[in-house]
Amino acid sequence: MISTSHSSAFPALKRTSAAAPTQGFVMTATDGDGWDRTVSGFDGVCQEQLYAYASRRWPGVTLEPMLFSDGGAVVGGSLVMVQKLPLGLASVALCKWGPILADGASDPSGRIMAGMVEAMIAEYADRRGMMVSIMPKVEPGHENRVARMLEARGFSAGVGVKYPLRYVVDVTLEDEARMAAFGQKWRYNLRKAFKAGLEIEHGTPADLGRFMTLYRAMTERKMFADYSGIDTVDALMAMPDGTARPELFFVTHSGETVAGAMIFTAGDTACYLYGATNNAALDLRAGYFLHWHIIRWLRENTRAKLYDLGGTDGFAGLQQFKSGMVGEAGHISPLPPVYNFATHTRARLAGTFAYKAREWVTRSRDRVTALRLAAMRRMGRR
Numbered sequence: 001m002i003s004t005s006h007s008s009a010f011p012a013l014k015r016t017s018a019a020a021p022t023q024g025f026v027m028t029a030t031d032g033d034g035w036d037r038t039v040s041g042f043d044g045v046c047q048e049q050l051y052a053y054a055s056r057r058w059p060g061v062t063l064e065p066m067l068f069s070d071g072g073a074v075v076g077g078s079l080v081m082v083q084k085l086p087l088g089l090a091s092v093a094l095c096k097w098g099p100i101l102a103d104g105a106s107d108p109s110g111r112i113m114a115g116m117v118e119a120m121i122a123e124y125a126d127r128r129g130m131m132v133s134i135m136p137k138v139e140p141g142h143e144n145r146v147a148r149m150l151e152a153r154g155f156s157a158g159v160g161v162k163y164p165l166r167y168v169v170d171v172t173l174e175d176e177a178r179m180a181a182f183g184q185k186w187r188y189n190l191r192k193a194f195k196a197g198l199e200i201e202h203g204t205p206a207d208l209g210r211f212m213t214l215y216r217a218m219t220e221r222k223m224f225a226d227y228s229g230i231d232t233v234d235a236l237m238a239m240p241d242g243t244a245r246p247e248l249f250f251v252t253h254s255g256e257t258v259a260g261a262m263i264f265t266a267g268d269t270a271c272y273l274y275g276a277t278n279n280a281a282l283d284l285r286a287g288y289f290l291h292w293h294i295i296r297w298l299r300e301n302t303r304a305k306l307y308d309l310g311g312t313d314g315f316a317g318l319q320q321f322k323s324g325m326v327g328e329a330g331h332i333s334p335l336p337p338v339y340n341f342a343t344h345t346r347a348r349l350a351g352t353f354a355y356k357a358r359e360w361v362t363r364s365r366d367r368v369t370a371l372r373l374a375a376m377r378r379m380g381r382r
Helices: 032-039 051-057 111-127 145-153 175-181 184-194 205-222 230-237 286-301 316-326 345-380
Strands: 025-029 062-070 073-084 091-096 131-135 165-170 198-202 247-253 256-264 269-277 306-308 330-334 339-342
Touching: 025 111, 032 051, 032 062, 032 073, 051 062, 051 073, 051 230, 062 111, 073 111, 091 111, 091 345, 111 131, 111 145, 111 339, 131 345, 145 339, 165 316, 175 184, 184 286, 184 316, 198 286, 205 230, 205 247, 205 256, 205 269, 230 269, 247 286, 256 286, 269 286, 286 306, 316 330, 339 345
Parallel strands: 091 131, 269 306
Antiparallel strands: 025 062, 062 073, 073 091, 131 339, 165 306, 165 330, 198 247, 247 256, 256 269
């Protein structure tokens, strides 16, 4: 088994096809802190691929951070989550929103991505007898290049998220062009927010408590079930300077904090992680004001080209807000399902059953939670 506490090189892989040469690729294990420091400079880095995030979000799995080299140069990586299945029948090696590229412009043909996938197959599926599961990142349009590559390699599409559409904003435009690209209603609400006496603040890690106070008050007020990774934020904000530590932003009105957001800003795609508002924020249109200034800050202070707002969980209000922010500059595209590959029959059958069982449990939990919250809200209106 590969240890995550020391380096361990694997043999170069053989060429599998003319379309996806992998000869010369080497996969090397590293430790969690070293992994986070290294991939913080990758174009493809995302919060799901950070050890600081995953170790807190998924405490029951074994994390194996793997760097890929080609010709002696590091070209990408994959934080692999190894989950043993019940009864010890098999294990699943999951890479969520990866593998990630060090240089997003270096792989127009897909050769590097294919090489990283082949290295994972050789180690986890062939040598260790696991099911390899890869959930690609969202890409513009309904055709996802990595998903198509996985299908061509023999991966099978598995379980996806219930509401797969992701809303992604282009943050490269100057103010006038970005304003014009917003949806008409979004632009109207932003202009109203400009006249509301709001102010923006860029926070520091020391402001985490301020953000969490606002967040907890919001969840109690709205009475929604929180299955997010909010418990990971202390680990993320404790990351050192020069890494992919998120940024905090706040909106104040007459000295009161009315809205806040935690934003992942590393790599070529920033991501909205968590947000919170108080009762006054809606009438003040604080959310519009907040995201306008986040977009401007990303453009001026990071190498991000895109800003991933996430999904909507089926809420019509969120869909309207996020689609209006994307407007005519960005994209609304589906997050692909997980793709699964297994060399050994036992791993394929056990892994497929485990995913189906988890999907059933999740759907049942969501139905029960929806009924309970509806009852609580009815009681609250009496």
